[in-house]
Each structure stands twice: as C-alpha cells, then as structure tokens.
Amino acid sequence: MPPPSPSRRALVVEDELAIRELLRLHLDLGGFALDETGDGRQALDMARAKPFDLILLDVMLPGLDGVSVCRAIRGGGPNVETPILMLTAREGEADKVLGLESGADDYMTKPFGVRELMARVGALMRRHERAARQVQPSAGALRSRDLSLDRDRRTATVRGKAVELTKQEFDLLYLLAARPGVVFPRTALLQQVWSDDTYVTDRTVDTVISRLRRKIERDPQDPEMLLTVWGVGYKFADVE
Numbered sequence: 001m002p003p004p005s006p007s008r009r010a011l012v013v014e015d016e017l018a019i020r021e022l023l024r025l026h027l028d029l030g031g032f033a034l035d036e037t038g039d040g041r042q043a044l045d046m047a048r049a050k051p052f053d054l055i056l057l058d059v060m061l062p063g064l065d066g067v068s069v070c071r072a073i074r075g076g077g078p079n080v081e082t083p084i085l086m087l088t089a090r091e092g093e094a095d096k097v098l099g100l101e102s103g104a105d106d107y108m109t110k111p112f113g114v115r116e117l118m119a120r121v122g123a124l125m126r127r128h129e130r131a132a133r134q135v136q137p138s139a140g141a142l143r144s145r146d147l148s149l150d151r152d153r154r155t156a157t158v159r160g161k162a163v164e165l166t167k168q169e170f171d172l173l174y175l176l177a178a179r180p181g182v183v184f185p186r187t188a189l190l191q192q193v194w195s196d197d198t199y200v201t202d203r204t205v206d207t208v209i210s211r212l213r214r215k216i217e218r219d220p221q222d223p224e225m226l227l228t229v230w231g232v233g234y235k236f237a238d239v240e
Helices: 017-029 040-049 066-074 093-101 114-133 167-177 186-194 202-216
Strands: 009-013 033-037 054-058 084-088 106-109 141-144 147-150 155-158 161-163 226-229 233-236
Touching: 009 017, 009 040, 017 033, 017 054, 017 114, 033 040, 040 066, 054 066, 054 114, 066 084, 066 093, 084 114, 093 202, 106 114, 141 167, 147 167, 155 202, 167 186, 167 202, 167 233, 186 202, 186 233, 202 226, 202 233
Parallel strands: 009 033, 009 054, 054 084, 084 106
Antiparallel strands: 141 147, 147 155, 155 161, 226 233
C-alpha cells in the first residue's frame, strides 16, 4: 500500500494499550498523524471537535461503547462521512451486522494481522479519495415522490425535512432514485457505488439499504420508496 500523505490524521479509539501501541506504530509508518484515546465518551468529544481522515474504533470501550459512538458520529458533525473501521473481539455475524448498521465502513475481529489491517485502511482511504476527486455534472435537484436530492450540494430532503446521509448512503440512494423502476442486482450496486473495493460483500448493500430506510421511509418495515426485488436486488419505486 502506498504511504498516505503525512497530512492525514487518524483517531484511534482502543482501550487495550498493547493494541493501541501496535496501531500507533503502523499508522505512523503509513503516514498518519494520530489522536488516540481508550474512552468512548472522550472519543465522541474528540470526533465532534475536529475532522479526521480515518477513525479506528473498538467496540468494547469504557464510558460509551463503540457502536453508540459510531452512531453518534454518523448522526452529524465534522466526521459524518469519515471512514470508520471497527475493531472487536466478537466474531458472530450479528455483531458484525450491528457494527455495520451503526455506520461503520468495515469491521475486523481480533486478533488481526497487521498487513490485512493496513490493506483495509488503504482500501477505505482509496474509496474515500475517489469520491472526493469525482466531479459531478451539474444536473440540479432530483425530485421523486417525497424525496429531493441535489447531487452537486450532496443534500437530501425527505418530505420537506433535511436528512443527513453518509457518502455511501447518498450515492446508493441517488443511483436508485435516478432510475425509478429499474432493478439493480446487488453486484451492480457494489460495482457502481463501491467500485473496486474488495472488502465489501452483498451484505454491505443490504446494510446500507436498511440504514437508508430508517432515514427516509415512513415505515422502514413497509418501505414505499426503496423496494426489495426478492432474489435479485433493489429498485426505487416507479414514479406515480
């Protein structure tokens, strides 16, 4: 992985000192300046105080657990779109899904290999940088049903109320809403929204769709806009 720019800053949230020292060493070698803490509440205060380029977040923390910290970060503030990699000793699928649904971009279980960790950090940063470099054509606002999206300003309004969306949420929603009625297989959504990131799966699409439904649907359990096409993928409801 090419070394990132030294101007990048990472927030490392890990209460196990030995793991934090390991992360510090390799992120420093990777070109990151670091802020670090082992306390969840302090981590949230730090994330609300200034922007970071990357957040490594342990799940089990004193003060406030990592899932709650992640949800709070995604709720608003300077790091609403910052890549977040969650770390945990739990290996169950339900724990991974919970971490991803809270807004994390990736998830690793302990013990982890440093080479894999840095490869995943590199993948997260490349994906984030591609999005930042991408020049969107001026197309004005997209309006459909109760939804309004402005691709240039990257703003979303649902039933007249502004809604905060992460980069992945906005890109996925815009892709679907721009082509109402068109069914997108999960593989196609992965290719267009996540590009060549090898560390995402079909379940990632399901997780982001679930988050979007909670933000834009009147009833997330009975969606009117983001519809599932069983055995295939998803579509935005046909314009009525």
